Amino acid sequence: MPRDHYLFSNGRLRRRQNTLWFERATGDRIPADDPDDTGAPSGSLVGEKAVLPVEAVDALHLFGEVDLNSKLVVFLAQQRVPVHVYDYYGNYAATLYPREYLLSGRLTVAQADHYLRPTKRLALARAFVGASLFNVRRTLLYHEKRAGDAGPIRDALAAVEREAARVPDEPAVPELMAAEGRARDAYYRAWPAVLGPATAAAFPYDGRTRRPPQNALNAAISFGNALCYAVCLKALYRTALDPTVSFLHEPGDRRYSLALDLAEVFKPLLVDRAIFRLLKTGRLRPKHFEPRLGGTYLTDAGRRRFVEAWDERLRRTVKHRGLGRHVSYERLVRLDAYRLVRHLTDPGDPYVGFRAWW
Template identity: 40%
Template sequence: MKKTYYLFNPGRLSRQDNTLRFLPVDENGNEGQARYLPVETIDNIYCFGSLDANSAMYNFLGKHYISVHFFDYYEHYTGSFMPKEYLLAGKMQVEQTKYYLSNKKRIVVAQKFVQGGANNMLKNLQYYQNRQKEVGKQISAIQNYILKIGDSTQIDELMGLEGNIRQTYYEAYDVIINDFSMGNRTKQPPNNEVNALISFGNMMCYTLCLDQIYHTQLNPTISFLHEPGYRRYSLALDLAEIFKPILVDRTIFSLLNKKQIQASDFRQELNRCVMKDSARKTFAQAFEDKLKETFKHRSLGRNVSYKHLVKLECYKLSKHLLGIEEYKPFKMNW
């Protein structure tokens, strides 16, 4: 199975036959020990430090369908190198565009994303309620919001409802997490440890969804819940709504409550909280472990990994757009 590689240090990436050679370089220009990555084993690369590579390097990566995702010093996602869109199909693009242009069709798909995400947030809260966490107030509020999703007729109205659901859900963070306080959700910049982890995890989930969309015939720039923007892979934002509670939030709860990430793994800079390399590496490893984890899929009757689950979601959406089968978002039952 191909793997995701994380480059936390700045350095130079070069080709050596069919192997990638990564040479870490510190801020003083001192070179570290080179690492060699066989190209056949690479699915994608996450870069958290500055990367020195030439056009020939990217041509080589493109021929092997290896994507590279870039993050800045503050863990913000800044962009991706994506190989040529080799699976895009004309018929799919036409149908996807038709759904976007028809408010009646678009709102139905957008509602599915919100329903899937809300259900998975609800399951997280119910899980902790069963473990004597006082989150009943948030559960009741989200259940009431879910009943209103089907009544929405405009995307702005639906986005407002989704925002209310997520705000209510975040209110339960301080009850679920021990020894840390989230307070209000702050993004740009995150003002504390929990907000920093959420922003980092959400970007990881977004890039995962983008990667899986790329391996289907869907166009990542044509979305339904989020408004398509200039040079923005907004369909990945749509899909991420379903998987953030499963992949990001559960990882955060586990890491903090088991004290695998602690306050010493962060630093305060002016008005923002920044994750140290120790926190980023620990989260990335836990996120990868979650993606490899398998469970018995109800419809397929076999075990699938969470990473493959995201691709299956893309296939289900494709069938809906082509009129083959109604799209039903993935909903956790545990």
């Protein structure tokens, strides 16, 4: 079964016949914004190779400094393997997106039509926000029963439910995004109660900060959100949807905004719950974060630990109520993309967004 592979080491990735070969390099990575960076590869190749059969690779995530050549890029495109690239600090940077192979002019026209018609777009935007807040609420309810001090969690639940009740009546997309933002702020304020006194003391939360994240907890959230975006983008690639035409986030240049829409639905289930487990079990500790350039980021060891837990979470299965069989968490994302396809091509089958039942 193909799966995602994560490369943290520096080195060179190349094609050898129909196999991927990765040759590791010595030396530490150099930040791209380092004034002494010459653009040359960091370190030197040591001859140590790892073999990745291409049929076992669903996507590649490059966290190390990896050299590629055009032959490899062509080969990966032929094999329909997207490559997600992250910068020195673990921020999502880019994707080598293979040429689309699932083409549907009918779906492309329908997707554009739903964006251009305000009523249709608003209905989809409401579905994304409604599903996102539902999953936030499920996460809070799960931890309310287990928290020593459930008062802040109950306060957050009340705030999220107030905003969720407003979603069907919000008149425009900006108001929907504002409602979701207010609910998220209340949700994040409850995280110290979810984590418990000891963990919250080690990972204090004093507001959501980005670009750069100002503390360890914000760094974990930003890193997890980047991974979730990549998973959603891969799911969209396996459909005929155009990832640049979105409904909640405004389509723009140089980004796959539909992946942002889909990620809103799955962040509570995939990212937030993974962070809670990592911090509460001690797999991530303060030593796995470091200050850099006015912000805080995961160290290389911290990113490795996060990705290990992330991969475990994506492969976890749950019995699907509609299908009657077990499917992985990652498969749930693909199924939600398929539901969006059905809605766009058959308006009688409305998209409601994935809603966790556990």
